[in-house]
Amino acid sequence: MKAQKIFFSGLISLVFLSGSLGAQNILTQLQNDKDQNVVYSGQALGGAFLHSNGWGLFFEKAKILSIYKLWFWEVQTANMSSPRQVKIQNSAYPDAKSYYFGKLNSMQVFRFGTGMNRRLFRKNNLRCVEVDAVYSAGASIAAVKPVWLEIIPANSEQIPYSAQYDPTVDNPSNIYGGASFFDGLNQLRLYPGGYAKLGLNFDYANKYNTLKEIETGIIVDVYPAVIPIMAYVKNNQVFVNLYISFGFGKRWY
Template identity: 35%
Template sequence: MISRLLVLLVVSMLMAVPAASAQDSLRVADDETNILFKNEASGGVTFHSSGLGISFRRGWHLTGYRKQMLDIDFVSLRHPKQYKQPNPYYQDSRPFFFGKLNFVYLLRGGYGRQQILFSKGERSGVEVRYNYYAGASLALTKPVYLDVLVDNPFDTLYRVIETRRYDPNDPDQQSVENIYGPGPFFKGFDQLKPYPGVYGKFAISFEYGGWQQKITALETGVVVDYFPKAVPIMAYNKNENLYVNFYICLHWGGKW
């Protein structure tokens, strides 16, 4: 009886070996389907502590875990002291930024590296990377225009509205009571002024796309912009040369 049990046990073990080998073969086959793509590109939406905008990334694999990256951003930049307020004497007035000289937009372009910390083990896994970039930053200022209430030379009982570029030295614009609301947004784009600078960025990204050839990623980090000449945003507050912002970016793209 014991000899029969031993025979059955040996036979069972011998039958299990091919099954285990087959499972290992399947695992290898599954691993072999994880193709190493050489190129990738993605675009996304960026939210940072002083505005929002759009981003673009282009990557080239240097090794299986390291990539060279092209980084391009176009984002808005707001002053921390700016806020909207209406004219308290006109209920139908529109809120405006009192004391704001310029709207500011940043165009960044640079190169960097991306290093994989934890690769994606399965299709439903998450790949964790850290990224760093550096390059040129260009601030573009667009002057602010306001609808200003001025005296009517033909009728002293009524005031008229004039659209003027905001000037803190203009007597008609030195009081909130004289501002009816913001002027046309697109007015002033022919008066853009550049302020060149540099930037650096460090981030952690999480790539969680369900398909190998597609990119769905969340990136979060800090970006520092420096301008030799302070960018004029507000009239009654100090304008800075250095801007530090935390950001979150959602990216979608593909690999090939």
């Protein structure tokens, strides 16, 4: 009799424990379903990206219009190098600084734009990856600074001095190396233009209110005039780049 009481007590406890665990699992599932169906009001993220001719940083803030669509504005900055530039060093001077021979100007791009994310594949649970189509456009401003080098004079002292690179006079034999970055800042020139971006965004975060994104696509910058980056080659006013970005951020109600 005592053994039967112990058995039934244990059985009842097991039933209650199973029911409690089942209820907890149901509540957890309901909470997850609630989280994935909640329409957050906004989000923000920042990060870095690589593109065909350099790298950059970005910040993006968005208003969530629905679970399938959001509107955002973005700020980006990126350097724009030439695929033709090659770094060399004057072999006659072992301690000479390296530099890019033939480079006339360094170029930094600043983008200010707005765009849309449209959901292609929704994240049904936290093990899934969400996929969005992304497109944006806006202003692109190129800040262009002349390249200055340390030049070896023809006199007997041969003490290098800083001067703006002149491809009609300077050559690998009379260039000692690159000058200070600050040389030529007072000659900075701005080229206003525009850009357009098209890409795919992949969100792999393991929480609904956080963002961990990889984005890849194409971005095009267009300017009204040719920007002289290199000597001896044809320069462009349209810059087409493939890119991949890595971003982290948060959503809020």
